[in-house]
Amino acid sequence: MTTNANSVTSGQYLQLLLALQQCNLDGVSPTFDYQDWVAFLQAVYQQMGYTNTAADFVTAINQVWGSLVVGPTMLNVVTALTNSVGQQSFTAAVVQPLIDGLLATFLIRNTFSDTGGVHDGVHWVSPDIINYGTTTLTVAQAVSSMGSYINGTFTDGQSNNMYVRAQNIGPNAASGYVTLFAVPSSLLLTPQSWLPCQISQPSSLENFYDQGNLAQIQPGEVCLNTTAFNYSGSPGGGHFCLIALASGANGMPFPIPDNFPTNAGLAGWVLDNPNVAQRNMDYGAVSGTTGTMNATVGNNNDIATTFVVTLTPGPGNTFPAGTTVSASITDTRAPYAPPVQQWAAGGISFYNLVIPPNINGASDSPLINMTLTIQLPVGASFSGTSPILVTYYQVPTNQNDDLELALIRNIKLPDPAQLPQEVKIAARGAAIGNQVPQAMKVYVTDIFANEDEDGTPLLLLGACQFTFS
Numbered sequence: 001m002t003t004n005a006n007s008v009t010s011g012q013y014l015q016l017l018l019a020l021q022q023c024n025l026d027g028v029s030p031t032f033d034y035q036d037w038v039a040f041l042q043a044v045y046q047q048m049g050y051t052n053t054a055a056d057f058v059t060a061i062n063q064v065w066g067s068l069v070v071g072p073t074m075l076n077v078v079t080a081l082t083n084s085v086g087q088q089s090f091t092a093a094v095v096q097p098l099i100d101g102l103l104a105t106f107l108i109r110n111t112f113s114d115t116g117g118v119h120d121g122v123h124w125v126s127p128d129i130i131n132y133g134t135t136t137l138t139v140a141q142a143v144s145s146m147g148s149y150i151n152g153t154f155t156d157g158q159s160n161n162m163y164v165r166a167q168n169i170g171p172n173a174a175s176g177y178v179t180l181f182a183v184p185s186s187l188l189l190t191p192q193s194w195l196p197c198q199i200s201q202p203s204s205l206e207n208f209y210d211q212g213n214l215a216q217i218q219p220g221e222v223c224l225n226t227t228a229f230n231y232s233g234s235p236g237g238g239h240f241c242l243i244a245l246a247s248g249a250n251g252m253p254f255p256i257p258d259n260f261p262t263n264a265g266l267a268g269w270v271l272d273n274p275n276v277a278q279r280n281m282d283y284g285a286v287s288g289t290t291g292t293m294n295a296t297v298g299n300n301n302d303i304a305t306t307f308v309v310t311l312t313p314g315p316g317n318t319f320p321a322g323t324t325v326s327a328s329i330t331d332t333r334a335p336y337a338p339p340v341q342q343w344a345a346g347g348i349s350f351y352n353l354v355i356p357p358n359i360n361g362a363s364d365s366p367l368i369n370m371t372l373t374i375q376l377p378v379g380a381s382f383s384g385t386s387p388i389l390v391t392y393y394q395v396p397t398n399q400n401d402d403l404e405l406a407l408i409r410n411i412k413l414p415d416p417a418q419l420p421q422e423v424k425i426a427a428r429g430a431a432i433g434n435q436v437p438q439a440m441k442v443y444v445t446d447i448f449a450n451e452d453e454d455g456t457p458l459l460l461l462g463a464c465q466f467t468f469s
Contacts, residue, residue: 009059012051014257017060018403024064030077038077045081045145054078054090054448058098063273074099084236098252104224106166106176106208106246108277112147114272116169124463125149129166129180129242129279132228142425145156155231159253161228162199164244167209168217169274174249177205180229185239186367187309187392187462188298189278190266191256193361201230208246220229227463239281239293239466259360262392263300264404274454280465289376293466295390296367297329299355306354306395308458310414311372312347314386314465319343322377331368333359335352343374344389347414350351374468382468389465393458411453 012241023029023040030037041061043054063070065434078095081087107116108128130137133152141150142165148233154160166180183194194341198204206225210217217223234240248254254275260266270276299305308316323343329336333357361367372390376382396408 001162005028008128009056010051010053011258013056014259014261015048016052017063017257018261019048019267020060020064021268021403022121023401025221027285028469029068030073038080041077042081042083044085048182049191050086050088053088054095054230055098057081057090057094060382071099076335099369105168105170105248105275106174106178106217107169108164108166108178108244108246110277110419114274114456116218119190119194124241124278124280124312124465126244126277127151129244129277131242131279131281132163132231132278134158134161136161137224137228139209139213139222139224143222147223150154151279153418154382156233159201159232160469162231162242163224163228164220164246164277165224166246167222167276168219170249171219173216174220175208175251176219176247176249177251178225178246178247179205181243181430182231182234183241183243184296185241185297185464186295186298187370187390187464188263188266188296188300188361188367189241189243189462190260190298190361190367192259192363193296193367194241195225195256196297199229199231202227204249236300237304239295241463241464242279242281244279248275250349251392252253254365259362260300261302262404263305264459266300267459267461268403269365271394284385289378289380289382291374291376291466291468293372293374293388293390293464295370295372296369297353297355297360297392298361298367299357300360300424302357302395303397304354304356305397307353307461308349308393308395308413308456309370309372310349310393311374312389312391312414313345314388317386317388319374320377320380323380326373327377328371328373329353329368335367336370344414349413387465387467389463392461393465394457396421396457404459407459408457411458411460412455413458 021219028037041057050239057076061074075092075095078090079092082090107114108126110126112127112226114387117264119375123321131151135152140162164180164182166178168174173414181194181197182190182199186193206215206227207215207227208222208223208228209215245254257269260269297307307370309327324340325343327336327338336353338350359365360367374388393411396404397433
């Protein structure tokens with residue numbers, strides 16, 4: 001087995017995946033019009049100069065259409081791609097092992113309602129990524145607690161046992177493994193930023209086992225890495241995120257694109273894959289009456305893009321009157337110092353955060369650190385307060401980007417009284433101020449005509465939860 005997730009696909013895989021996602025968004029699918037769908041695949045293959053491998057097509061088709069394309073259909077389609085001049089030879093002997101590797105998949109749930117398809121809820125508190133302290137978690141315990149959070153208290157500087165629970169949601173028995181990443185707090189979890197943070201104790205990946213300690217997991221069966229990952233915390237303490245990535249069936253490495261050309265491409269990839277999940281961890285964010293939160297922000301788009309950052313309280317959070325919130329970026333690539341805000345019961349929003357293009361977390365373009373500070377009045381205490389949720393939204397940029405369009409929602413932002421006037425105008429579908437992309441009016445007019453006019457069309461890109469103690 002290997003941890004290089006791109007080893008089974010070619011360098012053209014990302015372009016193919018984006019093309020097939022576009023095909024799906026345009027309504028071309030194997031269930032709606034099979035012949036048109038096959039013809040589209042052949043056209044894509046030709047346009048890309050016959051550079052994609054069979055693994056590219058099998059993996060991308062499975063990722064976009066999943067159970068809609070069963071094994072025999074997949075075999076017929078991929079081998080049919082050889083019907084034109086210049087193609088690679090996709091014979092049954094080449095394609096069938098790839099199909100066998102993708103027919104069964106491992107689900108790591110984002111929420112309790114997650115069955116591998118569309119679901120609601122907070123995706124950054126996966127119940128299947130489990131910190132169990134110094135205690136050993138058994139598969140039987142993991143199975144019996146499927147309906148509850150069993151995450152323990154994280155202790156900085158201690159070797160904490162980290163487990164990932166998964167379920168075989170495919171039709172065949174399969175073996176697999178999980179890789180775990182501990183990522184410094186970020187509102188844009190690009191693979192470039194989390195791939196270097198792979199936990200390698202005791203190894204870089206751990207196999208799944210069932211209750212009988214068997215590595216062959218039956219359909220519907222729950223499994224666990226019985227050898228825990230050991231993690232003692234981020235240097236200097238603070239907030240971090242755990243990212244879990246399960247292999248395909250029988251150890252087939254799951255393809256992670258080298259990069260994403262847009263923020264929408266990244267968001268769509270994360271939401272489309274049942275074997276990717278996230279669990280936020282946090283501790284030690286308080287010093288007296290000052291609570292400090294550090295998170296990174298970025299921008300995969302190839303143009304400068306505007307973002308909104310919101311802070312919303314957990315249930316029952318009652319910061320006292322006089323509490324203020326400030327935001328600060330000192331990075332010269334995107335200096336940001338908006339006016340200090342008074343805390344409001346429903347939370348607050350920071351607007352007009354402009355990030356330059358291609359701040360994607362790669363070594364030559366690291367993400368940008370943002371500091372958010374909650375200042376309580378003298379004599380107040382953070383004791384007993386519930387977590388604060390920090391959310392990162394993108395203002396729409398391109399009316400012709402169907403993937404971006406599909407991910408936009410009409411968001412009701414906290415503290416709407418401070419919404420910039422030009423954004424209020426855009427949300428009503430009226431005249432557009434010079435600082436707002438023309439696309440916002442198009443989205444409101446075409447997509448959100450029946451939505452609450454108080455909402456604002458935005459893309460949700462990421463969120464972090466911070467606990468003060």
